[in-house]
Amino acid sequence: MERSGWLVLTASAGSLILVFLWKRSRERRHRVPCESWARWVMAKTDGSSLQAPLLLTGVPLGECTDRWSDTYLERIIGETKISVHISNTRFLDFAAKNFKYEIMTFQGFLRRIQSSSEGTFLYYRSQHQKRNKASSLDTLGSIADDFVMPRLLLDPFRVHSTVLRVASTGLCMWLHYDVCDNFLCCIRGRKRVVLFHPNDIDRLYVSGSSSAMGSRLLQKRGQTQLWKEFPLASAAWSRRLEVVLNAGDVLFIPSFWPHCTEALPSKGSRSSISVNTFLQRPEWASLHDPKDVWANRELLPAQEATKGMEKILPQLQELPPVPRAFYCRKMAAELLAMAN
């Protein structure tokens, strides 16, 4: 080969390596840090380790990861009546309410997931039988015994609730935040989680605790259109964290980190199963609403502030456009000054 040929070859190879390294560095930038759970437990006494998401490896979760086949679950809780989210799109959206609730047996639910055509997506989130109580696996009978979180991991938190979640693969849960810390445990299948820093809340078009973007952030195509509709979200997206959980992985999601999830396809099943445990920090105990069932009722002082805001907005609405915008911005600046 001539010298120029070598040069072209070397240059091409160099470019390929550069593109590979650049892509890898971009992926790394968004990656949730990973730590062994035992080491994290030791660091947890320092509150700062509770400020960011963390993928915990090697957590012993009990028998569930081995046992929870469809056959097993049908046998134990097949006859239990449950309320299921059902939708003809995989991108669930709480604001647009693009799903319905349907009551069915757990057995019927599992069978429908496995047999359903491409266009139907189902999602189950366990609730307490008494609607005013937080979810606990105990209400699902003996499967509760199959899921065990190490006591050391839960200390010194107070467990708020434990939730079983079963979704058709492909199903995307809308972007939302919770007021409780959260151990999200992947039991079967794979789960993608995208997370945002609490400081990005003002770029995520959240009303209540859900985003007007639904789960559209997880669509592979159509981001140009999304940024047109939600222009501030693009910057938040560039700062997101991402992780893919495999069976047995546990993700620590700190309270107030907005997140959305995608049940990824995996071999042998058209459903994904996870359990999550919501936690309250003892030092925040007095701030939590005792009536909070879903782990998303605002902290008590924030409820008061929210009520105040609900009075302020109509008062500002009484102003003509220029002074309205002026005072809105002036008051926003006061809030942002307190945030920083």
Add this chain to the structure above:
Amino acid sequence: MERSGWLVLTASAGSLILVFLWKRSRERRHRVPCESWARWVMAKTDGSSLQAPLLLTGVPLGECTDRWSDTYLERIIGETKISVHISNTRFLDFAAKNFKYEIMTFQGFLRRIQSSSEGTFLYYRSQHQKRNKASSLDTLGSIADDFVMPRLLLDPFRVHSTVLRVASTGLCMWLHYDVCDNFLCCIRGRKRVVLFHPNDIDRLYVSGSSSAMGSRLLQKRGQTQLWKEFPLASAAWSRRLEVVLNAGDVLFIPSFWPHCTEALPSKGSRSSISVNTFLQRPEWASLHDPKDVWANRELLPAQEATKGMEKILPQLQELPPVPRAFYCRKMAAELLAMAN
């Protein structure tokens, strides 16, 4: 000359022209538009012409521009007792209160301005003798007859107040906003005015109606330090409007446009004189506080909203840092969504 010599010369001249054009385009970018007052009166029926500052030329302002020498003013109102702002810096700052008030005769005030050493700056803003009434030139005797605004220009506004302002040259008035529209008339000397769009209120560190930056924006040096202390203000500065008023010029400052002024040196006097007329738009009449003396009391619905905000902030203060910042940003986003 050799060819290379010509090339260097041509290139240098070209660079100079480019720098000149670039500087001129930058100055233009910040310039307040200018219009004859008669044409503006005709356009005024369309409310949109009241949305931006405008330099009005050729406004007949009465005899004041010719008559108001120190000798004349001393003769007519020399014995009147007035309250004067006095400071050892020319950059007045309402938040830092770097000035004092002193009572003196108008004559004494004028003489002190003309004789005072470099390090003392004086500023007078006329008030009504009854402190609960808005300023009117009538309380200063017959000089009131020397200042006349064309009736056509004032229609259909309601005149809120007319204020005489006399300042040592060099004196800079702190950045603030008014809730009334304003005709600022330069009677003697030259006056630099820097204005910001109401949408930049959230970048100007305003509390009440005054900025924590005082008048430091007008310092020729020290901007690097200023942007360190007030990082958001830099972007607002890049979008400012500027104008230099000469004797006889009238600047229309719409309500809610934050502004600061500098009394520029001019020949023959160490003082600058202006009169401004604050106006209320008839369609906003019910929004103005009847107790507003200084043209800076918030519009009534904004007063209510401000009271609400004063309750919200301590409620948010009860939260730990992360949820506090989170809810502050979330509520700021609601306000900003209403602003847009």
